[in-house]
Amino acid sequence: MFQLSEEIKGAGSIGISGHIRPDGDCVGSCMALYLYLKKCTGPETEVSVYLEQPADIFAQIADISEIKQPDAATMPPDVFFALDCESSRLGKAERLFDGAGRRINIDHHISNSGCGTVNVIDPTASSTSELVYRLLDKDRIDTEIAKALYIGIIHDTGVFQYSNTSPETLRIAADLVSHGFDFSGLIQETFYEKTYVQNQIMGRALLESILFLHGRGIVSVVDRKVMDFYNAAPQDLDGIASLLKNTRGVECAIFMYETDAMVYKVSMRSSDRVDVAQIASYFGGGGHKKAAGCTMTGTFHDVVNNLSLHIERQLEEA
Ligand code: AMP
Ligand code: MN
Ligand code: MN
Secondary structure (H helix, E strand, C coil): CCCCHHHCCCCCEEEEECCCCCHHHHHHHHHHHHHHHHHHHCCCCEEEEECCCHHHHHHHHHHHHHCCCCCCCCCCCEEEEEEEECHCCHHHHHHHHCCCEEEEECCCCCCCCCCCEEEEEECCCCCCHHHHHHHHHHCCHHHHHHHHHHHHHHHHHHCCCCCCCCHHHHHHHHHCCCCCCCCCHHHHHHCCCCCCHHHHHHHHHHHEEECCCCCCCEEEEECHHHHHHCCCHHHHHCCCHHHHCCCCCCCCEEEEEEECCEEEEEEEEECCCCHHHHHHHCCEEECCCCCCEEEEEEHHHHHEEEEEEHHHHHHHCC
8 A cells, every 4th residue: 555654754855757748747747746755754855847848827826836856865765756747758757757766656547557666547537637646645735735636637637527537536526615715707717728739730631531431530730830820829729620620520529740850749538439649659649539639740640640540440340
């Protein structure tokens, strides 16, 4: 049985990090654990959180300005937490994880087999934030910690809509809300609200989307020219894949954007009949059954053809 207080006992330094291009669950779980450990350890323990610059919407999370760049650390810490990913997706923080005395991996991705000396991997959990909640002493959760966990949960469940939402998720959310923050505003400002430019790109991606496999698949792409035109960052594209999946009749949606010439970051969203984690893993990525991603090279048509073969095979088998 994993006991957080036992795992960090005697540590002079603790590091926390999550995946590259951090999403709400990644930022929420890392910041919640950071706030909690700062509060629950003494002056002899230095706690640090390392992440790529989170999107502006997460500015509401307490002490978010204390996030450090991995380059800032000279020595790996005694204990390192990798959240919401396996170590290969930690980016620059990977070397700190690899060098740490005790490596703890907390994640809910089905594709993660555990890369720590201690692993808390549960693919049935809605989010890493839900897993972090389970590990904390409930009496020591305060409003700021609750807010960070709540943000993580709403982002990974699409505000309690996706099928990863369980009765347990809702009970946890109820407990978090009892801390008395403005949850309604938090949902609006961090999940639904988009900038004008984000909405424009989203509209364009929908407008230019293409159906395939007789309407059971849909794909849209944003190339570098468009990214440059709108001066868009990858974070500006969040939510487009899910929106494409909302098309009636579609069992699998593919959204991709060009990161380099002929290199695409691919996001997939699916219904019960397609396991996109399996497809993404085949192409070197990973994720969940109904939401996964990978990076692929080739022309747009190469990428779509390769993915479409796998989707079609799964639909035939279903
Ligand atoms: P995304 O499409 O980027 O929103 O990702 C959907 C889900 O798949 C998220 O849970 C990601 O963490 C996961 N995921 C995306 N890309 C990768 C990758 N290259 N490797 C492993 N997991 C990924
Ligand atoms: Mn994530
Ligand atoms: Mn997650």
